[in-house]
Amino acid sequence: MSDTIPELETLTGRQRDTAERLQQLSVRLMMALSRRKSPNPGIEAPGPDLYAKTAAAWWEQMLQNPTWAVGHAVGFWESSMQAWVGALQHSEDGPGTEKDKRFADADWQENPWLDYLKRQYKVTSAAMRSxxxxxxxxxxxxxxxLSYFTDQIANLMAPNNFLGSNPEALRRAMETDGESLLKGLENLVADLEANNGELLVKLVDDSAFSVGDNIATAPGQVVLRTKMMELIQYAPTTENVYAIPIVIFPPWINKFYILDLKPQNSLxxxxxxxxxxxFVASWVNPDESLKDAGLEDYITDGFLAAIEAAKEICDQEKVNVVGYCIAGTTLSLTLSYLNQIGDTSVNSATLFTALTDFSDQGEFTPFLQEDFVDGIEVQVGRSGLLPARVMSRTMSFLRSNDLVYGPAIKSYLLGETPPAFDLLYWNGDSTNLPGKMTMQYLRGLCRANDFAEERFALMGRTLKLSDVRVPLMAVTAESDHIAAWKDCYRGVQKMGSADKTFILSQSGHIAGIVNPPSKGKYGHYTNSDLSKTAVEWQKEANFHQGSWWPLWDAWLKPRSGDLVPVRKPAENDLGAAPGSYVKQRAG
Incomplete structure (x- = not known):
């Protein structure tokens, strides 16, 4: 038998088609990888200090307690033997049998080899974490x-992540005569091409959505455009409206239409x-021309400009304002500034999942230490921007099984097309961040905690959390892994307002906020006593089934003035909602 590769002419039609596709994919793969920029070690892994500290701590603990390491080793081998025996006997309990959706396929239980592999993986992962x-x-x-990075290694090495030990992927390949693997390779190459050689797993079918057509469809008009944002005024739907308008500032890490995904859940x-x-601010997706934009630019050309425009359009002296996530943090800075200059334009403020006290950095602790912050500074030094993909990747690895490895298995090993899911589309529509703002936020707020410590220097002022004195409602989410509710609570406690309401919603950073009453999902906690610790506050709080939106409405109405005739947004050459800034995609 010849050991040479047959010419394409000697292959069957299907073989020829497969060989041609593989050849084309190989060329595309090499071209995509060649476009990858040199990596920045500072944001790829922790600095050497963490390794040195870990090694020193390991030896120190060994010297203090020699039986410590022996105990861990003995425990590991004992659990390993139990896993081996359990797999041989096909037992349903013992080490490595805990429920795990990654191993839901029946073969993980019925195939002795896979059952043992699963059990041993779990035993090893548990030993690492312990x-x-x-x-x-x-x-x-x-x-x-160290715990975070250990989790990442454990999650990466799960046997279902590999073709040779993923029974569903192997079965799919057999059933499709390898077509699923070829489609998976096509998906892999397409993801590399879309990200200039960086591997970011596509989570959603982008072709299913179009901003302004089937998402972000609430009618309105752009009434102001600055270098930092477009201000949209939405069309009224009632005969009369409350005199004092609402100005909403969404986060600029993603797009504003999380508040208007579809009519059924549009806040x-x-x-x-x-x-x-x-009114809603739609933030610009910064390019290199905005690399020197700082928090002061977001405040001046965003928050203050929007507040003044809404006042003028509605012929009112005051507005109610809302800030979500990072925009809630910056709204708090703005409120401190306005208080110091004696400006009373804000009648009340609502904060959605907004951190203002960073004394506990929560799940972002791995990324907010000096080595990573230095690495980000190097990254923004290259182009003046923090690319959207860096933030997107960081957020994804906080939930790597759900947002990295799970989608990768479906796309690359099973050859599936990503789902058409509006929330995931929004999640992937992230933005670049100006370098100056990024470093102000990371060093001044996250690292030094200068705002909560009453020393944040900005716009010629020393901004203080205690200078936030307007009537305030803060809404947080119980399962929020981005802005932990207990950390949000601590910041609200330090604010100077004499009128504070704190709500703890069930669910996470998005679902806890975007929870319309019509769904009848999730509940929320209330407790007027903010002198307690966060744990005590929740323990003594009243639980209410359903959305917190009606409670917010009841809080807003007395702070919104009398009913007046509707104000329809005036047509102009700035364009209709959702505007143009929201359609800018990160490169």
């Missing part, structure tokens, strides 16, 4: 970082239906 958890000589911040539409005049 060794880190028991490393008492390592400082707490370093232990949290914007719901507010207009309650009789409010609603």
């Amino acid at each position: 060794a880190v958890a028991d490393l008492d000589t390592l400082p707490e911040t370093d232990k949290r970082r 914007i539409r719901w507010l207009t239906e309650q009789g409010y005049t609603v």
Whole structure:
């Protein structure tokens, strides 16, 4: 038999087609990888200090307690033997049998080899995590970082992530005569091409959505455009409206239409239906011309400009304002500034999942230490921007099984097309961040905690959390992994307002906020006593089934003035909602 590769002419039609596709994909793969820029080690892995501290702590603990390492080793081998025996006997309990959706396929239970592989993986992962958890000589911040990176290694090495040990992928390949693997390779190459050689798993079918056509469809008009944002005034849906308008500032890490994904869950539409005049800031997706834009630019050309425009359009002296996530943090800075200059334009403020006290950095602890912040500074030094993909990747790896490895298995090993899911489309529509703003936020707020410590220098002022004195409602989410509710609570406690309302919604960073009453999902906690610790506050709080939106509406109405005739946004050459800035895609 010849050991040479047959010419394409000697192959069958299907073989020829497969060979041609493989050849084309190989060329595309090499071209995509060649476009990858040189990596920045500072944001790829922790600095050498963490490794040195871990090694020193390991030896220190060994010297203090020689039986510590022996105990872990003995425990690991004992669990390993139990896993081996359990797989042989096909037992349903013992080490490695805990429920795990990654191993839901029946073969993980019925195939002895796969059953053992699953059990041993779980035993090994548990041993790794236990060794880190028991490393008492390592400082707490370093232990949290080490725990995170240990989790990442464990998640990466799960046997279902590999073709040879994924029964569903192997079965699909057999059933499709390899077509699923070829389609998976096509998906892989397409993802590399879309990200200039960087591997970011596509989570959603982009072709299913179009901003302004089937998402972000609430009618309105752009009434102001600055270098930082477009201000949209939404069309009223009631005969009369409350005199004092609402100005909403969404986060600029993603796009504003999380508040207007579809009519059924649109907070914007719901507010207009309650009789409010609603304005929303749609932030620019920065390019290199905005690399020197700082928090002061977001405040001046964003928050202050929007507030003044809404006042003028509605012929009112005051507005109610809302800030979500990072925009809630910056709104708090703005409120401190306005208080110091004696400006009373803000009648009340609502904060959605907004951190203002960063004394506990929560799940972002691994990324907010000096080595990573230095690495980000190097990254923004290359182009003046923090590319959208860096933030997107960081957020994804906080939930790597759900947002990295799970989608990768479906796309690359099973050859499936990503789903058409509006929330995931929004999640992927992230933005670049100006370098100056990024470093102000990371060093001044996250690292130094200068705002909560009453020393944040900005716009010629020393901004203080205690200078936030307007009537305030803060809404947080119980399962929020981005802005942990207990950290949000601590910041609200330090604000100077004499009129504070704090709500803890069930669910996470998005679902806890975008939770219309019509769904009847999730509940929320209330407690007027903010002198307690966060744990005590929740323990003594009243639980209410359903959305918190009606409670917010009841809080807003007395702060929104009398009913007046509707104000329809005037047509102009700035364009209709959702505007043009929201359609700018990160490169």
